[in-house]
Amino acid sequence: MARVRVAVAGASGYAGGEVLRLLLSHPEVEIGALTGASNAGQPLGALQPHLVPLADRVLEPTTIEVLTGHDVVFLALPHGQSGEVAAQLGDDTVVIDCGADFRLRDAGEWEKFYGGEHAGTWPYGLPELPGRREELRGARRIAVPGCYPTISTLSLAPAVAAGIIEPNVSVVAVSGTSGAGKAAKAHLLGSEIMGNASAYGVGGGHRHTPEITQNLSALTDATVAVSFTPLLVPMPRGILATCSADLVGEVSADQAYAVYAEAYADEPFVHVLPQGQWPQTKSVTGSNTVQLQVTVDETAGRLVAVGAVDNLAKGTGGAAVQCMNLALGLDEGTGLTTIGLAP
Amino acid sequence: MARVRVAVAGASGYAGGEVLRLLLSHPEVEIGALTGASNAGQPLGALQPHLVPLADRVLEPTTIEVLTGHDVVFLALPHGQSGEVAAQLGDDTVVIDCGADFRLRDAGEWEKFYGGEHAGTWPYGLPELPGRREELRGARRIAVPGCYPTISTLSLAPAVAAGIIEPNVSVVAVSGTSGAGKAAKAHLLGSEIMGNASAYGVGGGHRHTPEITQNLSALTDATVAVSFTPLLVPMPRGILATCSADLVGEVSADQAYAVYAEAYADEPFVHVLPQGQWPQTKSVTGSNTVQLQVTVDETAGRLVAVGAVDNLAKGTGGAAVQCMNLALGLDEGTGLTTIGLAP
């Protein structure tokens, strides 16, 4: 079979770089055009020196001419820019958007959190959610989930679907800095980040809140209220999400664990740890795996689930490749790994 | 006035080292005996090379003979060892315990979480709590609070006392590693910690949970249920606590802020940030200050408060010195600073 020809728009950023890192190990893929904005004209080796086999490739500008003619186009562009590009790519091209443009169904929510006009809604690339995998098989347009929504949703979905928690959840997620992107900002300097934990977007203001709400509410007949607090901590990759909610009636720790173990029994990329072992982000660095644990705080009457994900891998680039595999009818795990890089 | 003569038992650990760092800048103090366990006989310069003025001091064994004859004795010993030492020191000696032995009033809770026999209960060294400061003035025995309880309590106390939240709170606290002490353990190695966020003691199992419960419940007529999750993140110092609870009735963000601003208006070591500015741990590194912010998540109907503290400074050693000042009738802030070390 001829190799799938793939382009990556936004190849100099962290999401684009991660998509490329994974595609380089994908046996069915041939890497075509790589594009950038202000970086167009530069060799990739100067921008992503870890991608040695592509060191001599030169970035082209992000235009339809450059992107046309590929089987798959990954868009790793700033929020709000994917709609216009996608509209000009043919329906036979698989377009996978790593940005937020096509994730939300509610145009009002989109415009409230992102500004500008809502571009539309595409199949949502989280195959581990009930019913989603089928939508993604053969899809030509896919919206890759946000990194926080991926781990928050997977950490709470079994409990919400099983009705063992109230529809009022709290998520406190600590994140590495790569989720904030590669654009130079003073508060993201190494000097500011190292030795420092900081809060931002507290009180419902973070863009990922409505996406989590949308995902969890689809699993039950209530609107799930989500209190979401993101924290920045000194590491380049990884999210650890602590998710909790009041229990509905009496639920033991063993019962809660059984709900999770069963929900993910057949999922290749969700690893529910043995009871008593808690997740850490380093175990999933570079891997497409989510690691989870759940228990019940009896005194507080609360379920507590903790999930770990690599925000760039399963949280972005890995999910994008997983979705491509589904869209193309390949084995879902092709080119992906469950093995993390540690220490 | 003659200088106060001070001994530090456990001078080679992190808590003891921090007490010494602060005492070295204290104008009323003369540093007397320094003791250690397996490190007795070694010069402090080999163990705490940052304490240059004490480099040539040699650690003595932790015995009553060595500790007797000081005006103040700080105990920075492993949990369970303070009781026996304190019992042999005269009542005229001020004894300040940085360990957990005398913090809890409920002997059953103490024995459940720490094992061994409950040693008793001493005045609790958190002067920012209503009524506590008076207990500490002139006290001869003081229990320094745990680092997590300090920041969790101060982050929630105004809301609990004002009755604007339900008595069912959630605390997710990310911590640097020094809180885990200086004893060599494989999971605390730099190789394991850097690039990694991990959960531990989830579901009510952490020793600091009953202490937080005790503190908050004293502010209201209900027992406050506390769901406490500690996380380790890659930094040596600092705790950032995200604290939340369902609101009682309608409370606006401005109202919640006003409650906090008023509660701490006269506290020299609690700094409620201007609305909209969120805490970060680095701002309080080495300082005796807690930085706080609070808001309301309207969609979730939840109050969210975030507090930052240096676990070794205001979280342990700084609180210990603050308590000594109160015990001795000195100005409460002598030798302490509100200024952090950043970046």
Next chain:
Amino acid sequence: MARVRVAVAGASGYAGGEVLRLLLSHPEVEIGALTGASNAGQPLGALQPHLVPLADRVLEPTTIEVLTGHDVVFLALPHGQSGEVAAQLGDDTVVIDCGADFRLRDAGEWEKFYGGEHAGTWPYGLPELPGRREELRGARRIAVPGCYPTISTLSLAPAVAAGIIEPNVSVVAVSGTSGAGKAAKAHLLGSEIMGNASAYGVGGGHRHTPEITQNLSALTDATVAVSFTPLLVPMPRGILATCSADLVGEVSADQAYAVYAEAYADEPFVHVLPQGQWPQTKSVTGSNTVQLQVTVDETAGRLVAVGAVDNLAKGTGGAAVQCMNLALGLDEGTGLTTIGLAP
């Protein structure tokens, strides 16, 4: 062809874990026995939670009975323990020692730096050195180089071999902490390491000094004097070596660069960067690649070469797999990558 059956002795440490991480992606290998010392009986998932596919594997004790019957045995044992194990394994078994036992030819030097009795000398697993690759093809016993010697040697070898520098070199190498292993030691705690750069083994005392000397001296007819200073810096992986020496006569930066470019033109795992671009360790994280740059300091009359390597990957586990490939007659790069994990 039947898969190669491989055992790893010392599977719970960093070197053993890295060998396993790489073997899991190796298409020709079946993973057999995994052994440990005090960890025998525990599941690997509790010790190396990033190796998800092996989570349920239980460590066996490191005995000949357990190791016998494999085509390849990797030894990732404390220094001094490999000799006895290797002596009992049959000559048809490929034994690859990640420790130091068989690296040095000079028994006196070995005993001076490591203590105990010299076990012997095996083919040295650095195929990028002149003449070494041939020794390794089909070998049944291979000594994997030390991590510092790998990067120091490859950073200086072209200049030494070309005779453009004096046989008196200086190497200052900053290293991540995983090179110091997973045994719990207080000075390697995260609290000590983060925010800290420290020197150790200065003045010729580091065990890797004679190994660098041996490697470089073999390339010329003089004994090369090596001043080697290792520094610990706050990162889990990676070594960046700054290597310098006085020039012999006039050598321009372009000439020096040409010497390096030519020397490594055909080496798949040595990447001489474009002139003007300097190495960084993150570009080689998890990869089997060394990245190099060289220039001339005209004012000081000195050649300066800088090399980056992942101490666990190409510096240990990757080199071990590369050597296995050569020993078995497989393509040298099977299961290895030139792509780093960044950011």
Next chain:
Amino acid sequence: MARVRVAVAGASGYAGGEVLRLLLSHPEVEIGALTGASNAGQPLGALQPHLVPLADRVLEPTTIEVLTGHDVVFLALPHGQSGEVAAQLGDDTVVIDCGADFRLRDAGEWEKFYGGEHAGTWPYGLPELPGRREELRGARRIAVPGCYPTISTLSLAPAVAAGIIEPNVSVVAVSGTSGAGKAAKAHLLGSEIMGNASAYGVGGGHRHTPEITQNLSALTDATVAVSFTPLLVPMPRGILATCSADLVGEVSADQAYAVYAEAYADEPFVHVLPQGQWPQTKSVTGSNTVQLQVTVDETAGRLVAVGAVDNLAKGTGGAAVQCMNLALGLDEGTGLTTIGLAP
């Protein structure tokens, strides 16, 4: 005595922030105007949230009108901007420049490395160098040394002055990121810095090279050739410099140590560690102390000295305050500490 009234130009950057951190603890100082460029009009609390006592102070623009009327003006401005400001301040004002404008005596060297026109040469603020302290007493204009030159010079000065090394030295200095300033640059993002060691300015290209050369050459009758390589490592503060040179004749480690111990016997801010103990940067975090060690590598015939400094404290802001004290006739150590913040 009336307090000394001090202004800080460039109060929002790292150098300015450190000067302020120290001045806040200085008993003789009253803090006057604080200025910024694009940040003028903002409260300092939003820019330097660790400086709690100044949180409500608003930055003014950097103009002569604002700076006039102070006893001391610290300039923490981008290179090249100090000359014009200083020229307009009266001769009775003490002006202390934290930038590079007035450090070099050779105008050609200045213009080669910094561009623009050489502004002149001021007394050099490193009182630990022979003869310098006297120049600084009562001076009205002082150039604070660069951070790399401070530690490189102090690590090598005794050996150069004693004639025990050849005038051809090598310095490899690993640095935290705050030395690169607070301006947002992509390669200084936390995501790039953490887990990464990188080289830059190799081969004589770094601006601090001529300053080191100037300092060391003044101690002997030869021009000292300096091979200087700076490396960035993942920590916010601190420099660890490994300095080496060929010995002149036979020099034992004890002899070398004695030279250093004697040279710095009376210096309050240079701490030569006990023989065998090597420096680490964390021991000097926030302190005005340099920690040093020296030995002889007998095999290589080379002296190796290692020095640690906090680039922002003794490396910039602390030196600035130390110089102010000398200029004003205060005790040299007023407001400064020899105690570091660790862990």
